[in-house]
Amino acid sequence: MSPRREVWLLLGGLALLACRPEFEDDSWHVDSARVLAVKSEPAEARPGAHHTFTAFLSVREAPSAVPVWSFCSAPKPLTENNAVSAACLGSSALVPLGAGLSLEADTPRAGCSSFGPDSPPGGFRPRDPDITGGYYQPLRLDLAGAQPAFHLQRIACELADAAAGTATQFGLSYVPNQNPSLDPITATVSGQPVALTEIPSAARVELTLSWAESEAETFTYYDRAQQALTRKREAMRVSWYVDAGSLDTDSTGRAENDLELRVANHWIAPKTPGKYGLWVVLRDSRGGVDFSAYVLEVRP
């Protein structure tokens, strides 16, 4: 951190302003194995459905350790602001599933009552969906030497807080999410294409990722303000990670109303020739994921 101080002295002047710390933004940098994303097939299904979960780790070769997987059964209280309940950080609310880079498991059948709109009998408050109308079952991954990670598995639940006709229409028109698919990455240096195995040292490389138009799906959404069904388009985000050199940013994306199908980032290649790792994750706003790992070879 390099705190920046702005000192102002000006007659009649002011700076009713605070001084802010500036953290070195290197969240794109990975220097050890950690979970970057989890892909589920299918991306969205009803609770109890069979899924294949695959962890995406920041390793270039076979990992020395594999994640340990557990479902969390604790819903988040209203007093907490995080994505999952603090109880999911302990062990009492975890349902162990096993270990491995990938895992096959059925999601808990009680997902829509624990994490969705199906409140138990007795007049309890249904949980609120996210802005895409989704509800999520937390899935915890513990990897030795890394922070705990949580995958939020989208579960398909009924529309509980709408008129019966609207809920029926929603059930008929809503198409469960599909994982997006990344096109191969392209690289250019000074506007000229360059192979990932032929990157000049210290070069500023523009990396571009794209996806097909169909990957940003449109879906039926229940607008609670209008009490009516409407259509939304998925927003897309790409997370970038490298183990050497530097990136402009760790995250780029397109909003739901942005029809562009590509994003770019810049990587400053190291001066030292060698092979370096690049990991990219494409996420859609309904929790769908695709990822790819690349080896960037820097030449003298």
Added chain:
Amino acid sequence: MTLLPRALRAILGAGGLCLWGYTMPARAQSSTDAAVPEVKVEGIRPQRSALELKLSAERARSEPGTHDDPAKVIENLPGVARSPFGSGQLLLWGAAAKDSRVYVDGVEIPQLYHGSGVRSTVNGTLLQSVTLSPGAYGADYGRAIGGMVRLETRELPDDHHASVELSVLDASALLGARLGERVRVALGGRYGLLDRSLKLVNAPDNAEFFAVPRYRDYQAKLQLALRERESLTLVLLGSFDEAERIVSNRDPARVRRASETQGFDRLYLRYRRTYADGSLVQVAPWLGRDTSRYDASFGANPAALAQRALRFGLRAEHRSRVDSKLVLSLGADIAGASAQIERRGSLTIPAREGDLSVFGQPPGDDSNFDAWHTLLLNLAPYATLDWQLGPLTLTPGLRIAGYLLEASRNTPRIGQTPSIGQSSLHAEIEPRLNAGLRVSRRVALFAAVGLYSQPPAAQDLSAVFGTPTLGPEKALHASLGESVALAARLSLSVTGFYRYLSELAVRDPSPTPKLAGALLDGGIGSSYGVQFLIEQRDWYGFSGSLAYTASRSERRDTPESNARLFDGDQSHVLSAQGSQTLSAWTLGARLRFANGTPRTAVTGAFFDAKSAAHQPIFGTVNSQRLPSFWQLDLRLDRKFELASRALLLAYLELLNVTNHENVEEYVYSQDYARRGAVTGMPFVAMAGLRLEL
């Protein structure tokens, strides 16, 4: 017209307040002053709590650090915690800002300061006095479980007058005129210039942490003299604030926008008649409008809260002497608010007191919507006796606060099903007692105790985001103190206080709350402490004060849960200020110290693979504090007599002259591995001019 006889008015004009036949220092009304001769008066003293601190506006605005704004003097008084930078919150005796009230001539307004806290919402030139009651006040006021600040507008002068003020913060003007024999009017306005001033100096953009405020306010007063000792006053005033900030990012999911507007208007009529024996009748109906809108987005996640409220009320009082030692006051305090509210976004924003989060953390992904209407009506008749028993004065009072609380829906809206509203009646019996004992000419003791209540916030009565069936929140206030005249014009007062809060609206901590029950009314709180005030007045041109408060404020979110520190707790707050006048020059200084407010430690983090963001793991709630705050300010002003009736005041305030880096918030790196500090106002020079004609 005024209640007080001319002789007494002369004393008040000299900076004192008459309390039951002896003169008290203007600031610490409860302390005695042996240097001023006793004055016997025939009128009836205004009923006030012994804990009130009242300052004349002219004197208040000359104190260092006030920027020539009388209401800013509140920061220098005991019992007042330092508000977070740029917030302008009123934190009195460990109560939340929302639990205290601000009145202008007895009419409630929603905010003392413009949104940033740099300026008050009422033009200082129109003010006569500023009164702070941090708690344990009398039966004539209510609807607050915290304290209150009262602003009194001044009697308009008999002739034409004008005041124009210009500073880097804003420009303002107040013009007054006499229209015939009986009518006097004044019109004033102020326009904030801070955003323009910042552009002029090319100030850095710190929108991530603070929004630059834009504000304006207006005032109009018409005073009609009726018969002798009878007057009618019409006042129209209002205020408007707006602020906007945008934090850009290449990832639309990380773009943050927030815009905020808030404003109010008030129109009130005050009829006042005093009689030869000092009896008083006053009636003040009022009408107003409050608006506020917060509209933000965190990526694609919206967060919006909009409120429009029609406010109305009536304050009426009759005060009469029963016998030579007994004064009876009977009154009614009526206030209502009919509000339309719309809210969208996560339950976690706006944050509530005690919420677990760190500064700058985006709200949760959950999203909902509600639009609802509320009617909150409070009818409170009250009676107070002023009873003098030799050196002992007793002021028992009784306030019966009746509440009608209505919300348009008691369950969330589903489709086009008609709403079923919620309506409830509550009656709170609120006895209050204020006692003063004059032990000697130099020493006086005082004590006060009472019950208080306030209606729930309209925004808490949502069937989606809150609970429509919430009832009033309640409090017990108690205080005991002593004031001593140490020397001529040098006084000391010491006050111990205790406040117990119950039935506070808090979030339901259970993972599965009831439908339309996101909030519970089971919160409990307490605050206790002691405050000191030493004041020197007009000693060879020197005036100054030292205010110190030691306190502790705690909350329990449920009766079963452990006590934790209140979010705004400050266990030590000190403000020392002094000014020396040398002919036309006045040099002043102010030193403020406050220990940091509590924060919840971040002990680790986890990775949320859905949002590709780290999230904090928290330690014990409010188990650490921000570093202590201290700041030294200097003020130099010069008065120029331009003509017989023209006065120019030029002032220069040097704020935080040591450029001390006060930590206002902790912020964290994206992975929560590193912690940094947002520091507050650096060294700032602020100049202004005030021309009075």
